Amino acid sequence: MLQLQNIGKQFDQKVVLDGIHLDIQAGEIVSLLGPSGSGKTTLLNIILGLTKMDSGKIIFNGEDLTNVPMKRRGFNIVFQDYALFPHLNAYDNIVYGLRNKKGTVTEKELQDYIEFLGLQPHLTKKIGELSGGQKQRVALARTLVTKPKLLLLDEPLSALDGVIKESIKQRIQSIAKEFKLTTIIVTHDPEEALTLSDKILIINEGSIAQFGTPHEIINEPSNDFVKEFILKQLQIKRQNIYHLFGDKNA
């Protein structure tokens, strides 16, 4: 279980995060949802250990990680632009971290990850030769083989188009299930957040606007912000789609 206790952060007098307090259960997928500048990426970086928090605590499975440096937290992230190493091919990217921690995974497990993410045909390709979805999966594999205790994903779908988006969504869900991996996702897209995750943390101007399941958010929005900016978007989308297919399919 990951516990965030009253996390606060300021950049040059400006409050970026204030009183972030919540518990995330093991194996849950949680989305951090909010407009740009809301502080969601800062929160992600604080959990990762890249950014220092000004106040509050992070507890993971009972252990206080507040002052544990990034490298020793055992968390890992897939960046929005993947940050793959272009001088290495897909396979060498995937096993990059294994050279530092030998014995993290067995050869069999490694093959399982590759199989699971459907990367077998692409292993010898250069990064430049991969499509967006393939890059995403290589980056996921590179992160997963280090067996992180917590998986962080920064806007994992923003660089992908249509059909690929849906298949990567399913992939992320099955990863969390298969490996019982707690997963935290940053996104600015309500549809993505609500269809992908078990719980959603809606952040507005550095504070929690609502934390709950998709069902709770749709049916019991806790304030105007959630109604205006989150639900409104979804309703407009729904309308447009109904309009396309005709009302009889509603």
Next chain:
Amino acid sequence: MPNVKPAMRAIYIPILLFFAAFLVVPLGVLFVRSFETGEGFNLSNYVAVLSNGELMMSIGNSIKISGLAAVITTVLAFTLAYAVNCTRIYRPLKAAIKIGILLPMLLPTITYGFAIIYSFGNQGLLTKIIGRNLFEIYGFNGLLIGYVIYTVPAAFLLIHNSFKYIDKKFIVVSKLMGDGILRSFSNTIIRPLVGTLGGAFVLSFILSFTDFGIPASIGGTYTVVATQLYQVMLGSIPNFNHGAVIAVLMLLPAVFGVLLLNYLEKLNFHYDKFTEMEPMQHKGRDISFGMISTVIVTGMLSVFAVMFIAPFLNSFPYDLSFTLQHFVDTFQSSDLTTVYKNSLFVALLTAVFGTCIAFCSAVLNVRTGIKGKSSMDITSMMTNTVPGMVLGLSYLLFFNGSSLKGTFLILVLCNIVHYFTTPYLMAKNALAKMNPSWETTGELLGDSWIKTVYRVILPNAAATVVEMFSYYFINAMVTISGIIFLVTAQTSLVASKIKELQHFAKFNEIFILSILIFITNLAVKLLADYYQKRKLKHL
């Protein structure tokens, strides 16, 4: 950006100390020495130098001739860059212009002078072909030709590079809007390039003003600052304090020039994006620019033709029978082969350690949050400003009593500092384009910071590192102004040996040594280009 790690400081502090010891302190000493007299510190050195008619005249001469050379160079370089970028002349001709124009960079400037003498002198190759003396070459005319040949490549590179960042679509827009030739030309080419053209002028001026090789070989009785400085320091009655004053005076236009360059940078256009567009059809333009640029490049290169011919002839220009005797003699002379080996040794060390220092400096500046990282930028601006002769002189004054004096090491150090700016900027440019999350990713995958630099940053910068290496190597091979005050009989390099051979009128040896430098540099350049092309295709 990763948090500051001890390893970053472990690199940062030595680099800082290095530039303190080999740039800041020597220059400080030079400055102090310029005020030092028998009766304490005062302005009397300055008064003496400034009231010396011959010295003042040489400064005036330098300004005059460097200014004129800079104007001619800017016009020629612009013409060539325009021909390459905005016309549809035959492609192989474009390639030939781009390569041919850069060849003089592979030779020491002191060779230029001798090539000019052997081309335009009374018995010169071109004089013979044309049938009469074109002009008096010693002094003003010779210097002017030399400076122009020396500065055209650098000015061309600068303008050519800016042309890439001009949105050529505006040429089409301007035509569609009904602009005439002149208005279109001035709005879509000249105006966006004004900053660069000014920059090319300033750069050419500074290069000519501070060069020693050309006036040393062909200056004749026309005195310029560089030769005066040499006279005062190493002439019959050396006066180190007066030398320091002249060095400070030489530094002034360079400082002014660099400030001006930074100002001109602001005049440059920054298009949001630029589109590649094929230039419009225009036969007249293509034919005329094709001809003009061919004439310019052949003209420049023809000056060097004699260098590759004379040493193969028995006794140019009197006995024109073919012989390899001069080459055999040169290679049998242990004196000359040693000098060549010395040059190779110094260039290699300069390239290896210079590339290391420049690369590390750029990594610290671009890819870490270390405090005071902007000191790297300040250092690079300083090294860009200080002329080689001034730096060399400051070493002579500062390290005179130390064990560094007369070693190869001091030559290497001087070269590394002297040529630091360009490789540093190359590295910065490449590093800035890399994904900012690589270090964090590496760390999460178990790397230490150094390990990520070695396993990820360095391999992805390989092409740039090779380019930096070749820049350092070639410049270390050809420099004379930086090392002329620092070489001894034991640490003589090819460029300084040429100066010595001049007194014995051993022109065949001069040309053979020059050919050796040329071939070595050409080989390094071709290898580096080949490697870079392969790397880029790979990624």
